[in-house]
Amino acid sequence: MKKLTWFYILVLCLSWGGAFLDTVWANDAQLDSLHCYYSAQIQGAESNDTLLMDALFAYGESLDDIGETELAVEQFEASWNLAQENDDVVRAADVGNYLASLYWEQGECEKSTSFYLEALAFAHKSGRVGTIAKIGMNLACNYSLSGDYENAITHALKALELKESNRHLEMICYHYINVANIFRESGNTVKWREYLLKAYALKDVEGCASAVDVAKIYNSLGSLAHEQNDLTAALGYFDTLLMVSREHDFQQGISTAFANMASVYKDLGELEKALALTEEAEAYLGDHTYEHIYNNNWKALLHKELGSYTEALNLVEANLARKDIGGYATEKLKAIELCYELNYLLGQYQEAFRWNDSLRVNESRFRDERVRGMVEDLETQYQMAQKEMQIELLEAENEVKTQRIRMGMGLLVLFSVLGGFGFYTYRMKQQQAFLLQTDLQQKLLRSQMNPHFLFNALSSIQCFMYQKDTELAAGYLGNFAALTRGILEHSRRDFIPLCAELKVLENYLELEVMRLDGKVAYQIEVDEQLDCDLHLIPPLVIQPFVENCIKHAFTGITYQGIVFVRLHEEKNHLVVVVEDNGLGFAKAGFASTTEHKSMSMAIFNERRLILEKRLGSPISFEVVDLSDRTDESSSGSRVIIHLPLLTNQNLNHEKNCNY
Template sequence: MTIHLSKSRLKYLSRLGLFLFLLILSGLFYASCNTQSSRNQSGKAHLGESPMTDSMVVDQLIQRSRSFYEETGMRAEPFDRFLQEAMEIASRHNLLWQQVRILNTIGRRYRDRSAYGEALRYHNRALTIAQNINNKGLLSEVYNQIGVVFRRTDDNAIALDMHFKALRLAEETRDSFNISVAINSIGNVNANLGRYHSAIEYFLRALEYADRLDNTLGKAINNHNIGECRLKMGYPEEALEYFQKSLAYNNQIGSRAGQSICYNSIGAVYIAKDDPVTALEYLERALNINDRLGDLMQVSISHSKIGEVYLLLGDFAKADDHLNKSYELAKNIGSRFQAEESLRLLSRLHEANHNYATSLEYFKTATAYRDSILNEKNINHLTTMEAMLETEAQRNRIYQLNQMTSEQLITLGRQRLMLTIIIIIFVILAVITTLLIYQHRLRIKYNNLKNQHKLLRSQMNPHFIFNALSAIQVYVLEHDVEKSTKFLTDFAKLMRLVLKTSHHDFIPLKDESEILKYYLELQKLRFVSPFNYQITIDEGLDQENTFVPPMLTQPFVENAVEHGVRLMENQGHLDIRFKKLNTQMVVEVEDNGIGISSSIDQKQKSGINKKHESMAIKITKERLDVIRNDIGGKVSLEIIDKKNINPFDRGTLIRIILPIVSQNN
């Protein structure tokens, strides 16, 4: 039943050290998470998470640029002042997705001007940003735009690759709009290659998405594309049906440009059907719309087609008028393709009029335009390739820089980790050293306290022993054999019990009660006016299996006898009670003596220092502190003057509360 305080305290200190270690690791993990969270927040800022007002301003500027561009046409700069201001705001506030929109818009405008190299440069800048922020929706849109550039330069293989990349990304993000755009673009590439059946399949798929999205413009475009394929395949009747559907959708959304395109295509159908009169009717409608729209390119095309119809009708004067208008417009706006087409028709016209010299001149000029177109395509192709190589080189440089940055970050991370580990080890060593020193001091303090306890338990009050031996001597001198024999017997039993229990931290309650009994019997023999006492133990306390600290109550019993009932004129009485209260044991020592206050007054009159405190009581309090630390539970000591509770009562009440210690625990 011996309790080792040092082991218990060592466990406590070990747990404390482990707790501090885990606390340090938790702090480091939390700091790491905060750092990672800060990096994530920084990454979000690069995605363009900016105040809504800035994004709205950029949207308005892009819309104003589009309106201005539609009004002025080719006279406007592709990168106008509205887009410049929008790009400045988007760059300042890290609106990266808006920057992609702006760059794509500029690239489309250069593409419409056949400046494919410039167009590709802007689209590649947009692609780099979209790749950096890993936005699949933007990547799909950019790949579609790049694919259109390569389709216009007859690089159909690269165009197909771009559109298929756009299609895969759009499918991953379930972006139906970009899916339909990619499918339509793949169909256009197949149409350029003369694979009209494959092209129609893609246009039909794109048309399904347009129906699903209720995209009227998409319906108009895909129906028109299917009509063109059927016309080139030699099915003008089917082509006419699709052109009429496209025209109906353009009428629904009020697209004048779409109406003009449909009228031209329907005119081409009637030309194929050898019905130039009806064809002329639709082509003139297209011309009227294009005149109102002010689109000089479309006006030139309309004059060219009308001139071709008049050529078929044999009205050479009107044919010449319209073809010359078409040529002049094409030459003024710099459209070499349309100029070449007009000159070719003029050559046929003069050949039909037997003006062979003039026909030859027009034919030569048309050939020159065609050669320049081919040269331009080659130049554009070369420019496109240069732009691709430049972009690839930039990507390689960026990749190398990213690799170097990653390696530096890894090195810094390792250094930071090593520093963190060193700090943790140092802190742990410091904590362990501190705990060991603290434990060593506690062990020394405990050993000193334990020695004091052993000293207290191993010896009775010297005054009591001296008085007991003096009383025995008196009985021997008086030849009172009976009393002296009983005194010696009780004294020997008491000494035997004290020596027997002096080396144990806890003893059975039965032994403690016997020690008190023999002690009180000896005290009664000492006094002329003996006192009464009673030791009461609750039935709920098993005297054999319930353990208490040895000699814990003896100092209080001695004080009750020496300073309480001994000084009384009448017979004194002493009650010692061991009571069970739930999981606690309550030990009470109560006497009807003169009380604490009267005892202190008598000591002062006798010249005893009022600051003097019984060493036995002091050590008993320290023993109770040890029990509280070792076993836990409620441990307390109360010394009560009964007169403070009831003015008509006298005596002292000592109450000690201990945890119940049994042989099982």
């Protein structure tokens, strides 16, 4: 059970050139201003029918754009009448085509088909190849959906033949994909695949496919993969469909992608997930009749699988009660089938029997072997007649073909990579916590890679080079390399040995001392009780606090500034003290936020929350301002950080308990 496709947007796409800016304008405008604008145009054109028709057409188009379908139909009908009075075959064909597509959208299938037929007649009179083929193909789609495959394939092949014989490649993918879908509907997988691949091969050639066509191609590829039970590939294709549709803000595509993913998950046995995806699909559902009928059928099937038969039955009965369901043969058949099964499951055998009868009648009508055979015969005839021309066409496509071979492989690879990636990201989404962690790692990396510090450090090293002090330059370059390497390596990991963290800190401080020309010194003291190789610490926890000190504590002092870093163990906790003999927070303006500083503090806090949750014990830090002290020698500030004392062993233990 897969959602078929969508139609007629092509009609709008083809006309964008002229009316493009008007459309942009209309999106934002209220209905009123639209009315004002076009009333003036319509009145202005009073004496000139051609101008009037164009104005009505543009008005109708704008109304359609903002979803005012009924009003739009009125405008097109007026334009249609005028075109017939004036025997203006070009406009009559265009207006008739548009009008037919609007009727179809409203579920008036028969009216739609008769308008296509009239428009097609006008198009033949006008002799424009593109228009004849376009309308013919639209008509074929109508026939196909209502189950009349014989007429559908006749018109579709005629349209295709016309395009190919005139080497009219514009929007050719629309035609291939529709022929593919007709074969799909009539149950001919081989031909479905053949025409789908034709569309796929040409989709990147300029002008051959609209964005909507590309979306349709991916949808069809996905459904084909699903049909052939390659569920992973199917999910990949639907994910691509989702991306393409999102990129073009194409609601129907998004909805279809979710719905079809749901159907794959149903086959994977993940019914809850399928239901969730279906609900997501519903959020993007448009006004189109077909979409609603499809959605009801699909939900009924899911409910059936989940055992809520009554709910399912209500949905199908609602579908069968619609007067416009006759236009969608496959869906009608599906609904009847479900109705039979559900009644049977609910023990309402008499009802079930009645539906079973009706099922057989419909089935034989729509899935007649004879019809299917005829469809195939017609296609073979077309193939024979086309054979010569096909060769020519292939030659004409030579350019395209080289591209196809070269790009085909590349695209396939790229495409499977993309599909795989899409699936991968999708999985990632389920693991929100994991993602958060990655995100944090990146932020951490960025905050430690303070570009201002790094480039200034390099600038100082450059000075030694100009002064030809190669020993010092080489030494500091070594520090620089060790620091950047440490940051790059450690930011990926959750915990690192204490000694590794201290090494990075030391390299960082060496560079700061060099940069500040000895104005600041540092001292790192580690209590003998601590085993630096054994005990672990989350990476890059201490450095932001030290950086804060150096940036703010020593501005304008005249004595030797010193940063102390002391580590010791206390009640099974690791205590880190960062202290300076500078101005103290009050004077240094610790509260004032420079962008980088506030960022590293924010990241520290974010990490703290995650670590606390993971380790199940609190991480705290307190700030002490020492500048109030009367004893001047011990002015400055002190930050005290308490972390749980970690080793590989107790981390493993924690893992075993929590996961």
